[in-house]
Amino acid sequence: MAVTIKDVAKAVGVSPSTVSRVLSNKSSISDQTKQKVLSAMKELGYVPNVSAQNLVRGLTDSVGVIFPPMAKDGRIEQQFYMQILSAINSEAKSKGITVAIATGQTNDELIDNVALMYNQRRVDGFILLYSVINDPVKRYLSQNHITYSVVGSPVDQNTAALYIDTDNQLLGANMVDHLFSKGHQRILFVTDKTSEGFVEQRYTGYFLQMRKLGAIPHEAVLFNRKDPETLDAFYEKLINTKATAVIVIEDILALRVMQYCQLVGYQVPDDISILSINNSAFAEIIHPYLSSYDVSIEDLGRVALNELIKQIRDPDQKRYVRIMVPHHLVARESVRDLTKINH
Template sequence: MAVTIKDVAKVAGVAPSTVSRVIADHPRISPATKKKVKKAMKEMGYHPNASARSLANRSSQSIGVVMPSSADKSLQNPFFPEVLRGLSSVAHQTDYSLVLCTGETDKEMLEGVERMVYSNRTDGIILLYSQVDDPIVNFLLAQDFPFSIVGKPSDRVDEITHVDNDNVRAGKEITKHLIDLGHECIAFIGGSMDRVVTMDRMRGYQLALEEAGLPYLEEYRVHTEFLKSGGQRAVEELLSLPEPPTGLVVVDDLMSIGVMNMLEECGKRVPEDVSLVSFNNVYLSELTRPPLTTVDINIYDLGVQAAKGLIAKVKDKSEPAKRIIVPFDIVHRSSAKEKEATSPSP
């Protein structure tokens, strides 16, 4: 015979209505009572009826997660599985499920988000990217629908809950590391110019060069996809310059792998001929040869904080927008070394 709420209430020594409130995570139920009821539910093998609970709460108990492009491309980058792992950990603890939304174009992605909102399939949405003049952000704001962003919004920053690193400072510090090693010709390989993270990291790169009295040259800045193939194309362009760079700041670890492969094909050694630094510290960073010096942005924690911020907003729409800054660290490995002094011409 199936276990009922009344059975759980009897074992826990509370009223059936109290069990219902615990299941609904009612704020007026004390932590001690919640713990006692949940213990009884677990011991008795009781599982709430999710559909009935959703109807009672007018909640889907689902969170929509929007990827920045089609899943086959996004999931090539270890950043996304790791940030999803952080989101999932919080979703599991709070009995939410995740619904992925992807699309090849901005239009397809917007249509997917519209379907989720209009059909009440999700209680809130998390964007795993931040884009300049994003139609999805504009739509969610117009609908007053709960959402959060992993990254910094390009506009209306104080109105949108978002989780980010200080990417300007990170870009400045990792570039300064190459400058401190004696490099003066330093290039920047970034993703699309409509991604806020690219612009912030490039701004940090610019500030470091200017503070060191080094030129900020357009030909030393290449923008391409956040994929290995994108990194390969960037190297071809930079090595064709009259004075190729001896240091590279690459905006993403996956792109860095393509950069390193292409440098090797062109007969350039890392770090002997070209020093390279990167961002994200995905698991591949220490498996490359040589292992990457990179900025650890604590991807898992970005996901955790984004989910917590959104769920707080879902439970209380009057919750003010929050800006959560996750700290970063520079992980020093073997892809950057001191530049050898050039022998003077005879």
């Protein structure tokens, strides 16, 4: 016969409600009582019924994952989002949690979907897969006291939220260090987006490290394959700076930059080296394979889910912190080692 809360309470000499408060980790219970109850649970072999506890607390055992508005630039198709969603799904399955997806073409549509999911009690909280300045979706979550975690960087002042992030400024600096170790000093920073916090932080890392190493940092170069003006500006920048390497914000864009460079007569890595971020499946689609920094997307997803679940199950222990997930370089073929020339 299964051991119940009443059995534990009787063994310790306390009420069943006291045992329940220990299970909920309520601060009103003394440490001494907690230890007695926990010891009795262990001795008796008591296994908490999480589903029953959640039912009493009105929880659904489901979380929502919020994608960025799809109308912006088709980012929903990027490998990052598919990879992190897979990690969240896998971790959720191991914990008996279901995952629902919130999408929308615009911020208003996205907010409507989030509100519907939460008000109909389909989910207990949300994971935001992006972080942008003055985000109306995040504002809605905060104003309505909905529990959420963010995969990304804090970009707003006085925003109380839990952020799961890469140290993006350190990443930008590490990329400069790697290129310098290969003999590159004329380096450009290329992106296709400007509103997201991680872009600014990676650029800051690039800018400060270039100056620290005595090289000239340049303004971030916007590269949009649908806008000929940005392509022309990028080409002029290559010529005027005599750049030997470019840091690109993510792998798909890096492939497009590589194709454009080859179109205008620059061979990778002989004439221009490319260093990218995400270490996605796209890094090994075409030769030369991309050297790319792995930002541990699977870990970002797992940590974001686990921290969200902690806050949902114990609202009294909410933490407004920034948790950093480490990154590392996966070196392939797209960066030329200039130190070996004529050696």
